[in-house]
Amino acid sequence: MAIHPPEERIWWNQKVGKDELIWIVIAFLWGVIMFSMMIYWHVVGKQNLSTTAYRIDPAAFEEKTEAFADQFKVREEGDTGIPVVRPPAGGDVYMLARLWQFWPVLELEKGESYQLHLSSMDYQHGFSLQPVNINIQVHPLIEHVLTVTPTETGTFSVVCNEFCGIGHHTMIGRIHVVEKGTQR
Amino acid sequence: MAIAEAETQIIGGIAAKFRTCPASGLKIDLAAERLIKANAVASIVFLAIGGLFGLLVALTRWQTVHILPADMFYLALTAHGLDVLLVWIIFFEMAVLYFCSAVLLNCRLATPKLGWVAFVLMIAGAVLANVAVLQGNSSVMFTSYVPMKADPNFYLGIILFAVGALIGCFMFLGTLVIAKDEKTYEGSIPLVTFGALTACIIAIFSIAAGAIILLPTWLWSLGYISHIDTVMYKLVWWAMGHGTQQVNVAAHVAIWYAVAAILLGAKPLSEKVSRTAFLLYILFLQLASAHHLLVEPGLSEEWQIFNTSYAIYLAVLGSMIHGMTVTGAVEAAQRRNGYTRGAFEWLRKAPWGNPAFAGMFLSLIMFGFLGGISGVVLGTEQLNIMLHNTIYVPGHFHATVVAGTTLAFMALTYLVLPLIFQKQVVWPKLARLQPYIFAVGVAGISLFMMGAGTLGVARRHWDIGFADAPMSFSYPAAAHLMLALNGIFAVIASIGGILFVLIAVGTVLWGKPVTAENIVESLGPMPKKQVTDAVSTYGNAGTWHLPGTYILVAVFFLSFVLYYFVNWKYLSEIWPLS
Ligand code: HEM
Ligand SMILES: [Cu+2]
Ligand SMILES: [Cu+2]
Numbered sequence: 001m002a003i004h005p006p007e008e009r010i011w012w013n014q015k016v017g018k019d020e021l022i023w024i025v026i027a028f029l030w031g032v033i034m035f036s037m038m039i040y041w042h043v044v045g046k047q048n049l050s051t052t053a054y055r056i057d058p059a060a061f062e063e064k065t066e067a068f069a070d071q072f073k074v075r076e077e078g079d080t081g082i083p084v085v086r087p088p089a090g091g092d093v094y095m096l097a098r099l100w101q102f103w104p105v106l107e108l109e110k111g112e113s114y115q116l117h118l119s120s121m122d123y124q125h126g127f128s129l130q131p132v133n134i135n136i137q138v139h140p141l142i143e144h145v146l147t148v149t150p151t152e153t154g155t156f157s158v159v160c161n162e163f164c165g166i167g168h169h170t171m172i173g174r175i176h177v178v179e180k181g182t183q184r
Numbered sequence: 185m186a187i188a189e190a191e192t193q194i195i196g197g198i199a200a201k202f203r204t205c206p207a208s209g210l211k212i213d214l215a216a217e218r219l220i221k222a223n224a225v226a227s228i229v230f231l232a233i234g235g236l237f238g239l240l241v242a243l244t245r246w247q248t249v250h251i252l253p254a255d256m257f258y259l260a261l262t263a264h265g266l267d268v269l270l271v272w273i274i275f276f277e278m279a280v281l282y283f284c285s286a287v288l289l290n291c292r293l294a295t296p297k298l299g300w301v302a303f304v305l306m307i308a309g310a311v312l313a314n315v316a317v318l319q320g321n322s323s324v325m326f327t328s329y330v331p332m333k334a335d336p337n338f339y340l341g342i343i344l345f346a347v348g349a350l351i352g353c354f355m356f357l358g359t360l361v362i363a364k365d366e367k368t369y370e371g372s373i374p375l376v377t378f379g380a381l382t383a384c385i386i387a388i389f390s391i392a393a394g395a396i397i398l399l400p401t402w403l404w405s406l407g408y409i410s411h412i413d414t415v416m417y418k419l420v421w422w423a424m425g426h427g428t429q430q431v432n433v434a435a436h437v438a439i440w441y442a443v444a445a446i447l448l449g450a451k452p453l454s455e456k457v458s459r460t461a462f463l464l465y466i467l468f469l470q471l472a473s474a475h476h477l478l479v480e481p482g483l484s485e486e487w488q489i490f491n492t493s494y495a496i497y498l499a500v501l502g503s504m505i506h507g508m509t510v511t512g513a514v515e516a517a518q519r520r521n522g523y524t525r526g527a528f529e530w531l532r533k534a535p536w537g538n539p540a541f542a543g544m545f546l547s548l549i550m551f552g553f554l555g556g557i558s559g560v561v562l563g564t565e566q567l568n569i570m571l572h573n574t575i576y577v578p579g580h581f582h583a584t585v586v587a588g589t590t591l592a593f594m595a596l597t598y599l600v601l602p603l604i605f606q607k608q609v610v611w612p613k614l615a616r617l618q619p620y621i622f623a624v625g626v627a628g629i630s631l632f633m634m635g636a637g638t639l640g641v642a643r644r645h646w647d648i649g650f651a652d653a654p655m656s657f658s659y660p661a662a663a664h665l666m667l668a669l670n671g672i673f674a675v676i677a678s679i680g681g682i683l684f685v686l687i688a689v690g691t692v693l694w695g696k697p698v699t700a701e702n703i704v705e706s707l708g709p710m711p712k713k714q715v716t717d718a719v720s721t722y723g724n725a726g727t728w729h730l731p732g733t734y735i736l737v738a739v740f741f742l743s744f745v746l747y748y749f750v751n752w753k754y755l756s757e758i759w760p761l762s
Contacts, residue, residue, distance in 0.1 A: 080654045101654070161644075
């Protein structure tokens, strides 16, 4: 029994049953397949997280983001006072996370690829793009640069999904996606 | 009481008092027995407290009930994670370590006095951390990601608790050494003890990682250190955080083998295979910290792929092996016990009325089907993009650590009560139902949290209606429905949890004493024809075919493959990222 010492003293020389061996081989191969799947997706898949990241001071990132917003602001989002920023198609876009907002609101064109720069001013936050369901961790002192390509038009929300204090559940941002070439 | 008659033995100049267990004939060191009792009782107290917080959290996430205000919700969630994941589980594991060393090896426990030091440290640490949380300025979640700061006592409490646990681990190792020296057993240690040894080794690694990160964090909270790197914190914290999960897995797998052995006379199909599977845990688990860093900025793909898959899924391989061999051992034992008809007579006629068996088998099935499969999906580098920090994550780990570990620990408790506390379980009818109620509840919360997570719902979030947010957003109606169902099943799970606590406490206080005459029946219903013939050695060893096990394993494998690829399909539909 499993609660007693092995009945065969030299248990390591015991023959392993065929059924166990078969399962071990299948399970091992399945592991190899799952392992290869991740590599395969890096080669042919379209959803891979960028590893480009730089150290950055929050103040410097804030400055870059504000300059970006000033330059490309097209209007304000409702009565929130938050600028809606429409950068040139295919350019760099900045979004900062801070207690408790994602700033600014972005307006992107469908089918264009943008360099999205993310960083936090304070705690960690979670960039959770809904309802697309893309989730990325946002750290302070790190500028994460990723390429995103919106494939559908509409209004998308960025929910914070890393606990960031008492206002966490009010932290929300927005990305509008419009057809190519529509009016700014 | 016939059983409590103790004999004193002097071995190597050290006196220890033993009693002889009438069921197994094992000599039980009374000092070990007292420590097992103390740790088991402490664990159950914290399960009760932590479980209550869990219920409050679940009822708050049910948007129409929304029972707690925001600050209390985050406080309760922090307390829940702390009390159940750390305190309940690790106290119980201390009891398991002492049981698997001193009791199973027929040996005296090494340095029992130190065991009390460990116990007191753990209690003090747990209380200190809880007080810090309840005071309201440490609602940082049990993961306490920097730079969010908790009260220094929060970190200090966890550190003290961990030091206590570390002492317990070394006592376990010390007892193994004594048992070997004093030749209290023959040949190799039992498989169950080997599993516990696995848990112990991983625990030592994990606690070391915990010390490496929590000591500086504590100093930082006191103002002696100015900065802690956020990514590095997570990497090292999760070496502890995920490491301890592998401790749980090793411990509950050992318990599966133990319960099957005690109740059915099950033997491992092959010692070599089962032990190698445990070894895989030891060799590959340290890599698992990477699971928690798949969508962090700046970590290379190579690093992520290698680590998140524990090399090439070799620790997962370990679990897949145990899943088959435990099931196979149960089937083989039942066939030996005479249930040979068809593919599943062994399962139908298993002692489902015995809460220890029911809990063990449900734990095995739910851990594999719900926890294991979802865990691999979640830990796949790119798939994590769709699931990271959604409530899918707690859905997954309630299947592993509640349906798997907690239920297995409950099952073992039904044997520890008669064997160690020497009390007959009170309210046997309720006890029969308890594992089922708890299992249904936990299956519900796991599945519905996973369901809501698939729809994007954030974890650790007080209000997915975003009433106070400056911009409006709403998750699909189905997500709200899932959270409501989650609330309902949380109530069911809580009833199961409360019953467990009441039965355990009631038994300790009022249970009838177990005697040499009634000890076997005190373990609950068992198959009648249990043969303990020494001739039939290993479970299959060429003599038994295990068609039931093959079918179950095949169903498991197909579900796994299907679910895995369905998630890749979903992934291919989201916005391209690079
Ligand atoms: C009655 C039983 C239980 C219920 C109803 C329950 C319910 C919940 C719910 C609803 C959450 C929150 C999800 C979120 O908002 O992010 C949660 C989190 C959690 N639960 Fe449980 N749970 C129970 C038992 C347990 C047990 C026994 C354990 C551990 C062994 C456990 C470990 C955790 C952990 C670690 C978290 C995460 C806390 C965090 O995000 O910081 N739960 N639970
Ligand atoms: Cu946030
Ligand atoms: Cu947040």
